[in-house]
Amino acid sequence: MNEFIAPAASWSAAVIETIGVGTITVFALYSLFNAAARMLRKEDSDSIFQELRQLLGRGILLGLEFLIASDIIYTVAVELTFETIGVLAIVVLIRTFLSFTLEVEMSGKWPWQNNRLRDS
Template sequence: MFGQTFFETISLAFEVVGVSAMAIGFVVAIGIAVRSWIRTRSGATAFRTLRESFGGVILLGLEVLVAADLVKTVTSAPSLTDALVLALIVLIRTVLSFSLQIEIDGVAPWRRALVTGPEVLARAAAGAGEASPRASGTP
């Protein structure tokens, strides 16, 4: 029975870490957004910063909570009901994570390379033709 209590404690610790990450992350995301607003005086930029940073925090929290559910299910007495509950929880959290990732990036993961790839290549090509001041010997 010591093992069961140990793994229940571990599962509870994962849950506390997941919820704490979201709570602390929310405060940090607000701080980052306020700092962005102070620097740019743009509400749109501050709001986008808040959405992106808090979205990332929620994704992290969801991943930790899925780990807690996995520990809880793997260490409990095996039953079909527990397995189905875990599958449903993981499915719901995966859909939430997927939709949050699309919301943060503004594009589906399989289309991300099509959207960001040309920009990265264009910046690389633009920078490749220019010599850096250190390379050319100018201060």
């Protein structure tokens, strides 16, 4: 059974990883082209910079989610050892830290602060 699951999981992980990298790339290019177009229209440079950072941050966050998913699929279905689980834990920890810091950078508050503000 594993002889069928491992190749399918490996292929799935590669596809999802490609989607993650593609997402980051597309958002980065779109953000740059959008900022360049707005600069040519002589819009306020501070608002251009803020929107550029917002769009780029969202793209990176979304891409990181896909990359984490591909790492989990590959590790669990293809290479399940204590060493690969340890490496996966470290990678997920680093990417989760990056996600949190990007969220704080973009919104100016921790993700759980939004719920408290809405409930009040």
